[in-house]
Amino acid sequence: MRVFVTGATGTVGREVCRALQARGAPQRVGARAPSSVAEAAPWCDDVVHLDLEADSIESELFRGTGSFFFMTPLIEEQVERSKRVLDAAIDGGVEHIVRLSSRSAGWDQSSALRAWHREIDDAVRTSGASWTILRPCSFFQNFIHYQAATIRSMAAIILPQDNGLIPYIDAADIGDAAASCLLDSDAHQNQTYVLTGGRAYGAKGVAAEIGRVIGTPLSYISIEEEQARDMMLQAGTPPWLVEAGLAVFAHARAGGEAEVAPALATIIGRPATTLSEFVERNADAWK
Numbered sequence: 001m002r003v004f005v006t007g008a009t010g011t012v013g014r015e016v017c018r019a020l021q022a023r024g025a026p027q028r029v030g031a032r033a034p035s036s037v038a039e040a041a042p043w044c045d046d047v048v049h050l051d052l053e054a055d056s057i058e059s060e061l062f063r064g065t066g067s068f069f070f071m072t073p074l075i076e077e078q079v080e081r082s083k084r085v086l087d088a089a090i091d092g093g094v095e096h097i098v099r100l101s102s103r104s105a106g107w108d109q110s111s112a113l114r115a116w117h118r119e120i121d122d123a124v125r126t127s128g129a130s131w132t133i134l135r136p137c138s139f140f141q142n143f144i145h146y147q148a149a150t151i152r153s154m155a156a157i158i159l160p161q162d163n164g165l166i167p168y169i170d171a172a173d174i175g176d177a178a179a180s181c182l183l184d185s186d187a188h189q190n191q192t193y194v195l196t197g198g199r200a201y202g203a204k205g206v207a208a209e210i211g212r213v214i215g216t217p218l219s220y221i222s223i224e225e226e227q228a229r230d231m232m233l234q235a236g237t238p239p240w241l242v243e244a245g246l247a248v249f250a251h252a253r254a255g256g257e258a259e260v261a262p263a264l265a266t267i268i269g270r271p272a273t274t275l276s277e278f279v280e281r282n283a284d285a286w287k
Contacts, residue, residue, distance in 0.1 A: 002026045002046065003182050004062055004094065006085075007071035009040045011141050012100060015175025016069050016182075017041040025183055028065055053077070057084050062092025067182040068129075070099045072120055076112075076240060082120045086127050096131065096185035098178050099124045103137045103194055104244070107251060113244035121192070132181040132188040136195040137257065138248060140168045140278045143206060144285045151218060151286045157207040158221045160228040164252030165200035167260045170273035173197075177267045194261040198272040206275060213279045214286050225250065 003020055007013030008029045020027050021043050030050030031037050037047045048061050052073045062068065068089050072078045089097065105117035124131045147157050174195060181188040204220040211218035223231075225246055232242045251257050264272050 001066035002028045002064060004028050004030060004065040004068045004089070006030050006050065006052065006069060007100070008044075009036050010071065011139065011145070011171045012136075012174050012178075013069070013071055014040040015172045016178045017044065017175075018172070019175040019179035020182070023179060023183060025179070030061060052085055053081055055084075057088035059088045059091035062089050062094050065092070065094060067096040067098065067185060068094045069178055069182055070097055070124070072100070072117075074241065076238070079116050079119050079123075083123050086123055090128050095129055096182070096189070097124050097127060097129050098132045098134065098181045098188075100174075100178070101133050101135045103135045103196070104248065104251075105135055106194065107247075107256070111244050111247045112240045114247070125190075130185055130189045132185070132190075133192040134174065134178060134181070134195055135192065136169050136174050137197075138166050138168050139174075140170050140197075140273070140275070142168075143210065144282060148286055151210065155211075155216055156219045156221050157203055157210075158223055159203045160223050160225050160246065160249045160253075161203045162222050162253045163202055163204075164249065164255070165202055165258040166248075166252050167196035167198070167200040167258070168206075168275070169195055169197045169264070170278050173264060173268060173273050177264055180267050188267070193263040193267065195264045196259075196261045196272070198260060198265065198274065200258045200260060201275055209275050209279050210286055213276075213283050 003025055005016055005027055008017050027044050028046040029037050029044050030048050032051045034047040034049055050061055072082050101121050102117045104114045105121055121133050150156055150158055207218040207220040229242055
């Protein structure tokens with residue numbers, strides 16, 4: 001049976017599609033704009049229109065698919081919308097759900113996004129299907145998406161991380177883990193996995209490694225939380241998402257992010273991608 005994938009044009013979803021393709025697994029991709037999937041997963045010939053923010057979801061979209069990779073839209077109404085998608089998937093015959101959550105869902109600290117993640121995780125667990133919940137930490141890709149322009153213009157990384165450590169993970173490794181859980185549901189049935197890289201890094205160390213590879217020394221500028229908040233709000237980031245991002249760095253500054261979890265290497269059968277490997281592979285992004 002096919003695997004149903006959402007988020008195929010995003011950072012993690014495209015890596016899930018890539019990993020499934022490498023394993024020869026047939027896929028059905030649900031996307032708001034099906035034409036956009038051509039770049040992310042050009043091999044996929046089964047693309048259907050699925051708007052996760054719609055008021056209703058047709059269960060027929062899921063017919064003939066056994067496993068479902070479920071990503072949550074980054075909107076304030078994500079809990080309500082996610083429950084509608086889950087209902088449609090179950091009605092459509094999905095038997096196993098692999099849900100992309102967040103490591104923050106297991107924290108004691110409160111933030112709106114953390115609470116939403118936990119509520120959606122609980123909805124998956126009680127959906128009637130078997131499930132696997134993946135809770136990754138921050139991505140290496142964040143240094144491309146959010147820092148590349150600053151690296152090119154200022155030769156610097158700017159973050160409110162201070163000396164906090166984070167075991168950043170490569171989204172490609174998450175894709176490999178998700179594919180394993182989708183295709184071998186019995187081995188990962190009703191499990192919640194925290195996914196991290198194999199080592200925790202400070203932002204200064206990340207800056208040094210990127211600088212070494214691209215041949216331009218980079219500095220790390222540690223800023224206060226309030227300054228970071230102002231910068232993100234001025235960039236148009238929704239306030240609830242700003243607070244969720246700041247909570248990660250506050251957790252790191254307090255030492256709560258440094259722990260490396262063992263699950264990733266066990267699931268994918270190899271060590272996690274290292275910082276050096278990631279930077280070497282993506283060096284052009286910062287030049």
